[in-house]
Amino acid sequence: xxxxxxxxxxxxxxxxxxxxxxxxxxxxxxxxxxxxxxxxxxxxxxxxxxxxxxxxxxxxxxxxxxxxxxxxxxxxxxxxxxxxxxxxxxxxxxxxxxxxxxxxxxxxxxxxxxxxxxxxxxxxxxxxxxxxxxxxxxxxxxxxxxxxxxxxxxxxxxxxxxxxxxxxxxxxxxxxxxxxxxxxxxxxxxxxxxxxxxxxxxxxxxxxxxxxxxxxxxxxxxxxxxxxxxxxxxxxxxxxxxxx
Numbered sequence: 001x002x003x004x005x006x007x008x009x010x011x012x013x014x015x016x017x018x019x020x021x022x023x024x025x026x027x028x029x030x031x032x033x034x035x036x037x038x039x040x041x042x043x044x045x046x047x048x049x050x051x052x053x054x055x056x057x058x059x060x061x062x063x064x065x066x067x068x069x070x071x072x073x074x075x076x077x078x079x080x081x082x083x084x085x086x087x088x089x090x091x092x093x094x095x096x097x098x099x100x101x102x103x104x105x106x107x108x109x110x111x112x113x114x115x116x117x118x119x120x121x122x123x124x125x126x127x128x129x130x131x132x133x134x135x136x137x138x139x140x141x142x143x144x145x146x147x148x149x150x151x152x153x154x155x156x157x158x159x160x161x162x163x164x165x166x167x168x169x170x171x172x173x174x175x176x177x178x179x180x181x182x183x184x185x186x187x188x189x190x191x192x193x194x195x196x197x198x199x200x201x202x203x204x205x206x207x208x209x210x211x212x213x214x215x216x217x218x219x220x221x222x223x224x225x226x227x228x229x230x231x232x233x234x235x236x237x238x239x240x241x242x243x244x
């Protein structure tokens with residue numbers, strides 16, 4: 001009887017040993033942590049439940065152009081018409097506020113034209129249009145000079161040079177067109193006035209479109225957008241407010 005019991009115990013121990021070897025390594029090594037195990041370092045203190053979750057990483061800025069990985073950014077379309085209109089501080093030129101407020105871009109209208117007004121100028125649609133045309137000419141010449149400077153720069157790619165050449169060619173036409181628009185005002189020729197300002201707007205749109213067609217980001221995006229808004233304001237005043 002003693003021998004049989006010994007044999008039985010040996011068999012049980014052998015089976016237990018074989019079973020332990022057959023277990024996956026994770027089952028063998030992943031033993032529960034002993035209550036006497038060393039506590040974690042203070043540096044690994046669990047995050048407080050009241051801690052503020054990290055904000056998602058978002059580099060988007062509403063003022064920055066949307067640029068894809070290949071360097072392409074959509075062309076500057078017409079600026080979004082101003083949803084609200086704030087008059088000048090102190091209401092310096094309420095007549096200008098009224099005229100600009102009737103356009104699609106009232107804030108841009110005031111921003112571009114108001115610095116060139118004074119108490120000696122009667123503020124009505126016709127005079128605002130004249131001042132605006134002079135302002136547009138100066139802004140266009142500035143854009144023309146910048147386009148030529150960037151085009152001739154040593155780091156400008158051939159594709160960008162081609163686009164900038166188109167812009168320079170179109171912007172170069174605008175100052176003479178604006179002189180004809182001013183002459184049309186003096187001659188009270190509403191048809192010529194409208195045609196000249198429409199031609200100016202087309203020149204600006206041509207510059208913007210060439211970047212879109214070439215899948216390039218314009219280095220003059222903000223300036224192009226300002227010119228587009230200003231010429232739309234001028235055309236609006238000429239068509240809807242000026243009466244000869």
